[in-house]
Amino acid sequence: MKSKEPGSVQHAQDIYDELVEAYRQGQTDVIPSTILATTIIDTWTHTGDVNAGDKAEAMLLKQQQLFNDYKDESMRVNSHCYGATINAIAKSRQIGKAEKARVLLYQMIDAYKAGDRSLRPTVHACTAVINACAYTLGEGNEKKKALDIASSVFKIMPEYAQPNEFTYGTFLMACKNLIPKGAARDSAMCTIFRHCCSNGQVGGKVIEVIEKSLSKEQVEKLTKVQVKDGTIKLSDLPTDWSRNVDKTKLTRKKD
Numbered sequence: 001m002k003s004k005e006p007g008s009v010q011h012a013q014d015i016y017d018e019l020v021e022a023y024r025q026g027q028t029d030v031i032p033s034t035i036l037a038t039t040i041i042d043t044w045t046h047t048g049d050v051n052a053g054d055k056a057e058a059m060l061l062k063q064q065q066l067f068n069d070y071k072d073e074s075m076r077v078n079s080h081c082y083g084a085t086i087n088a089i090a091k092s093r094q095i096g097k098a099e100k101a102r103v104l105l106y107q108m109i110d111a112y113k114a115g116d117r118s119l120r121p122t123v124h125a126c127t128a129v130i131n132a133c134a135y136t137l138g139e140g141n142e143k144k145k146a147l148d149i150a151s152s153v154f155k156i157m158p159e160y161a162q163p164n165e166f167t168y169g170t171f172l173m174a175c176k177n178l179i180p181k182g183a184a185r186d187s188a189m190c191t192i193f194r195h196c197c198s199n200g201q202v203g204g205k206v207i208e209v210i211e212k213s214l215s216k217e218q219v220e221k222l223t224k225v226q227v228k229d230g231t232i233k234l235s236d237l238p239t240d241w242s243r244n245v246d247k248t249k250l251t252r253k254k255d
Contacts, residue, residue, distance in 0.1 A: 009040065009043045009044055009047055009049075012040050012043065013040050013055070013059065016032055016036060016037065016040055016059075019031075019032040019036075020032045020062065020066065023066075023070075031072065031074055031075070032063075032066060032075070033074045033075060034063055034067075034074065034075055034076060034077055034078060034080075034081050035074075037059050037060070037062070037063040037077075037081060038080050038081045038084050040059055041056045041059050041060065041081065041084040041085050041088055042084040042087070042088075044056045044059075044088050045084070045087055045088040045091050046091075050092070050093060051092075052088050052091070052092050053088050053089035053090075053091075053092035053094050053097060053100070054092075054094070055088075056084070056085045056088035056089065057085055057088075057089065057100070057104075059085070060077065060081060060082065060085045060104075063075065063077050063081060064077050076118060077118075077119075078118040078119065079108060079118060079119050079120055079121065079122045079125060080122075082104055082105075082107070082108050082119065082125055083122055083124045083125035083128060085104060086101045086104050086105060086125050086128040086129055086132070087124070087128040087131075089101050089104070089128075089132055090128045090129070090131040090132035090135070091131075093137060094137075095137050095138060095142075096142075097132045097136060097137070098129070098132045098133040098136045098145065098146040098149045098150075099145070099149065100132075101128065101129040101132035101133075101149075102129055102132075102149045102153070104129075105121060105125055105126065105129050105153065107119075108120075108121045108125065109121055109156075109160070112160070120160055120161075121157065121160040121161060122160075122161050123157070123161040123162065123163065123164055123167060126153055126154075126157040126160070126161060126163075126167065127163075127164075127166055127167045127170050129149065129150075129153050130150045130153055130154060130167065130170045130171050130174055131170050132146075133146040133147065133149050133150035133153075133174050133178070134146075134150065134170055134171075134173045134174035134176075134177055134178070135177065136177075136178070143177075143178045144178075146174070146178055147174065147175075147178040147179065150171060150174040150178070154167070154171050162199075163199065163201065164201055164244075164245075164246075165196075165201045165202070165203035165204075165205055165206055165245050165246070166205055167201075168192065168193075168195075168196040168199075168201050168202075168205075168206050169203075169205030169206045169208070169209050170205075171192055172189055172192055172193070172206065172209040172210065172213070173209050175188045175189050175192065175213075176189065176209065176212075176213045185213075186214060186218060189209075189210065189213055189214065190214075190218070190222055193206070193210055193222060194222075196241075197238075197240075197241045199244060200240060200241060200242060200243035200244035200245065201242070201244055201245055202234075202237060202241040202242050202245065203234070203242060203245040203246075204234065207231075207232060207234065210222070210223075211227075211230065211231055211232070216230075219232065223237060225237060
């Protein structure tokens with residue numbers, strides 16, 4: 001998606017803040033709804049602003065406070081709003097973003113378990129947390145912590161949403177980036193790929209990560225398909241491996 005100018009997004013947020021203030025003063029003809037807040041949060045994701053994650057989270061908190069104050073259902077923060085916020089954090093360059101994303105996801109889980117059905121964790125939200133882990137900043141303990149978070153989220157998410165092609169591809173990328181190169185990383189990625197195959201979620205993103213992470217010999221052994229020109233074709237793989245992938249996403253540019 002084309003990057004948005006931070007200034008234009010800030011202008012939209014300023015208008016939102018004016019609406020909130022007007023609403024608090026009794027002007028209720030225009031409501032600062034969760035749909036509006038989510039749109040602005042999502043737009044922050046694509047600005048490249050170094051503080052986009054913090055600004056998105058601040059918007060989420062404002063919207064939560066509005067609902068707490070007025071109990072207007074159009075102001076209720078939902079899974080889409082949370083997912084957009086987690087995604088903004090994941091795409092930022094914040095230190096500790098994996099933990100920040102995890103905290104928001106677990107807020108969703110706690111609220112959902114407490115009875116708020118609008119905050120059921122979505123595949124988008126869970127995948128965004130894993131994405132925050134995959135591209136975490138720092139070394140050593142920071143990467144180990146991110147890997148632990150990614151693994152725990154991947155493990156629990158089937159309770160709420162089934163992993164899709166992008167979840168598997170993102171988790172594979174987390175392993176690639178967070179586990180030192182060697183036998184342990186190769187073994188982890190092969191295990192995840194086999195799990196992906198059994199769930200019928202092998203698509204272009206999954207294959208792309210595997211091709212970039214494993215040797216030609218490992219890819220051929222794993223897929224039972226010959227690598228040509230550095231790649232394999234999805235059409236050469238068993239159709240059962242991709243049975244649950246959105247069919248519009250099965251074609252690769254290299255096929």
